[in-house]
Amino acid sequence: DAGVIQSPRHEVTEMGQEVTLRCKPISGHNSLFWYRQTMMRGLELLIYFNNNVPIDDSGMPEDRFSAKMPNASFSTLKIQPSEPRDSAVYFCASSARGDWGGAYEQYFGPGTRLTVT
Amino acid sequence: QKEVEQNSGPLSVPEGAIASLNCTYSDRGSQSFFWYRQYSGKSPELIMFIYSNGDKEDGRFTAQLNKASQYVSLLIRDSQPSDSATYLCAGINFGNEKLTFGTGTRLTIIP
Numbered sequence: 432d433a434g435v436i437q438s439p440r441h442e443v444t445e446m447g448q449e450v451t452l453r454c455k456p457i458s459g460h461n462s463l464f465w466y467r468q469t470m471m472r473g474l475e476l477l478i479y480f481n482n483n484v485p486i487d488d489s490g491m492p493e494d495r496f497s498a499k500m501p502n503a504s505f506s507t508l509k510i511q512p513s514e515p516r517d518s519a520v521y522f523c524a525s526s527a528r529g530d531w532g533g534a535y536e537q538y539f540g541p542g543t544r545l546t547v548t
Numbered sequence: 549q550k551e552v553e554q555n556s557g558p559l560s561v562p563e564g565a566i567a568s569l570n571c572t573y574s575d576r577g578s579q580s581f582f583w584y585r586q587y588s589g590k591s592p593e594l595i596m597f598i599y600s601n602g603d604k605e606d607g608r609f610t611a612q613l614n615k616a617s618q619y620v621s622l623l624i625r626d627s628q629p630s631d632s633a634t635y636l637c638a639g640i641n642f643g644n645e646k647l648t649f650g651t652g653t654r655l656t657i658i659p
Binding site for chain 2: 462464473474476479481486487522526535536537538539540541542
């Protein structure tokens with residue numbers, strides 16, 4: 432089975448431009464997570480969805496960030512306008528409830544490396 | 549204080565020795581813990597998870613959980629150069645879906 436798919440893998444843009452990152456979760460997984468990773472702050476959860484509904488967006492840094500999940504197989508993370516401090520690796524992960532009901536194993540996509548100049 | 553704490557390292561271990569990675573957590577509501585391995589420039593890869601006190605073994609890897617002392621560890625036996633990576637510890641509360649990650653420990657296996 433294919434893992435989590437993200438596109439693009441690399442994005443270089445100028446400050447002020449709109450950036451859209453895309454994610455396709457593992458088929459059958461009903462939860463999707465967007466993370467950002469930087470050297471300074473480590474891995475931070477931005478937002479997560481369950482059954483396409485946003486559950487917790489408390490990690491979204493500011494109104495310039497927005498995320499959508501129009502269906503079970505697609506999600507987007509948009510930054511508008513982008514700023515140099517948004518430069519980071521953005522990961523998408525998906526999960527399904529563990530077989531025994533208690534553990535949520537998250538599987539990560541390859542990430543999008545965003546550079547804003 | 550971060551909810552999940554890890555020594556950032558780097559931790560250097562000779563090839564063939566046991567590498568011991570430690571993680572402490574502050575939220576007593578945390579029920580399950582996950583260890584991820586991340587190679588430079590790659591995404592985190594799940595190694596194993598543990599939710600019961602004691603040890604859980606999977607090949608060369610052993611996860612240990614002590615809820616009374618609020619620590620989690622990962623032992624890697626017969627360390628190989630391919631084990632050189634950053635290891636991330638993450639905790640989750642039962643019924644919740646949010647993982648809280650530590651900042652990771654960078655491990656280097658010396659041939």
